[in-house]
Amino acid sequence: MSKIYYKEHANEVELFEAAASMHLPILIKGPTGCGKTRFIEAMGEKLGRKVYTVVCHDDLSAADLVGRHLIDEGGTFWQDGPLTKAVRDGGICYLDEIIEARKDTTVVLHSLADYRRVLPIDRTGELIEAHPDFMLVVSYNPGYQNVLKGMKPSTKQRFISLSFTYPNADIEKEIIIKESGVNADIAQKLVEIAGEIRKLNDNEIEEAVSTRLLVYAAKLIVKGFDEYEACMHSIVESLSDDDEVIEVLKKLIDLHFHSKS
């Protein structure tokens, strides 16, 4: 029984447990790679509930969540979608990047998110009452979303909200060390670099450098790559295509991990 490693930022574990016991859905906002998925996996393990993860996108249909009829040699049959499975059997249904999904897809969530806790399935005429262990968790990344695309307040208000940011330096350092096995000095450097790059939440950089990228960099270093090179491949190249920005980031990495070459 391997415990999933999750380092708490603040009191989110307690909040999650409270929400679970009160049968309330949870909304997590935070940038990519800050530990949202890991958090939910860890909570699933802690509460002994299966986690059904759905990464949302433009083309996601209600049927992808709820289920659909399929055909086999015996004719058609109904197949539950991940949402329906969690509702029937109990479990955490985690909709990642919910904002990417179209509105007509997410309407099915309303009756599940409020006091009714039921899921109507039009196509089979079923009305499923949610298992006591069913829990709805949605997340979105407010960073690269348009204001107008934001969530409807009436939907938002049904949720307990958790707001994630990148962990503070000490916590992030510990995460990097635990996840990669890199030494404390290098982890410290990586955290400093991240702190600096995060000042650039501007036009040049599409996304800020995430904890995930730092862990990747650390893992490459542990695998024997030169620190400079490891950062180049994990952090620098993935953040920008702009030559000048890359030049700056390279220089920054070089200043921190003076390249031997």
Add this chain to the structure above:
Amino acid sequence: MLEFEESIGKIWNHVLTKKTNTAYEDKRVFFEDKSKVLNIFYRLLGGENGKELHVTDKRFIDTSRTLLQKISGSGKIFFLAWQDETGVYLPSSLAYFDSHEQNSMMYIWLVAMATRFDRYRGNLVEKNFHASSELLNRYPGFIAFYKKAVDQLIEKNEKLSFVKSLDGENLTDEDYLEHLDLYPFPLWLYPPLSSKKKYSEFDDKDEPVRGNNQTEKIDTLKMKKQASQIDDKKQTDGLLAFLPDALMSIMEQVNVDRSEDDSFDEDALYNAEDLDEITLGQKKANLNARLKMDLDISSNSKEEYPIGKGYFIDEWDYSKDKYLKHYVCIKPLITTNIEPVAFPLHLKKIYKKIQAELDLMQLDRIKNTNLPYGDELNLDTWIEYKGHQNKSGHHQKFYTNFERKMRDMSTLILADISLSTEAAITQEIRVIDAIKDSLMVFSESLEYLEDRFAIYAFSSLKNTNVRFHIIKNFKEKYSDYVRGKIDNIKPGYYTRLGAAIRESSKILNKQQSLNKLLLIISDGKPNDVDRYDGRYGIEDTKKAILEAKKLGLVPFCITIDIEAKDYLSYLFGKNGYVVVRDSKKLPKILPEIYMSLTK
């Protein structure tokens, strides 16, 4: 004997050139080529938002006490890095070292110094010492550069060796005094150049006044009066950037040394076609001159009518951290006697492309499924029907149809028509031409989309006169006359961007639509003749944008400029603007904005 003399001569020559010729010309690195990188770097290392990097003017330092310099007669002019509350000023090029790499690195070093310098208290030596130490500690990558740089600089001028002997524990005022009369150390930051007030503020205490040869020492580092007035780099920027091209050409280098010539006559400006260089200097000297210019270049007023006397709105003063109430006067203007103008031929192709893009996006197409008849068979509904238990009670609605949808959107386009838009983008077109082209193309496209839209254009002449031209309001129908008004736009005056944004927000906010887009087309630089320049203008504009967002409007800026300015993302947010260098790019932009807004 002869041989001996000759070789002495050689050595002497060698010593002279080695020590006084400080430049490696073929390894020179220019700020211009590095400015974007350096600006990003500045913010990366924690530099203040809203501050920008600029080129510094020269400063004079009396170094004649150095015998060698006296003999060779060089070394009096220095280009040293410094900063004040609005910007960081760096030499326009660097050639201290024998490699491009080392010279570029020096820029990075100076920028890094600027981010740390003011975190420390004390005199110039202390601040520089602590900032350098911090950088070397935190960034091992600087160590090799710094060692090499210090060695090479000292090799050229052993008097700089004091830098090596500095010891953080025992920095005393004597150290400071002792070093004041030496050559400035190029890796350090120095006091602001343009104002003496700032210089004196810089010294935390009055320690330089102590000691025996105090006067001498103060004199040494203090810029000479003359220098400080010529070095009015910022003023030069502020004014020159907004003169029309025609005037620019005869006024390339603007520099009046009032300390030498107090009898400066503004009229000289106009009698001066034969001069390559005309000099203007400090702001006050030019107020009259500028007013004259304003008269000469005022836009064609025959057809412009003010509507009412104007009304007053607030402005944000960042230095006081509060609004100046009723500080700015907005004067709405309409232009009459307009000839109708057809959609310009040269834009037809661009417009066609936009139209195609918009069509492709099918912004207005919504899908209806479960129809008894329609465009396409929907397999899902059919399978569902097959799987349904009770087929008799089930509708046979297997079809999908596409329907046109009304988007609920109002767009207000605000165009900057200040004189700075006279600047040329290419040989043929100026910024203002590109702005007019976009107005034409956008109107046509918005009309095609059946969206509600309005167009306003503005320029300003201090807080008392923000000229707000009504090109098309929301009620007016789009027509040849609207195009006529666009065509008739002429650049004039300055850019009080914050005020214009506030006024536009007010108008747009009255619209009933669900989505309200405030599209700003500008060369992006807020400025006016009064203090509305640099940081003040930027902070006010940022405030105005925040206000608009609070109202639920979506501000978006299309910047037509040769180069992207760093403050743009500070003003509009990282997704709030786009820089266009070429009007051919416009066809992509409008559809993209729409795509992201209406999804």
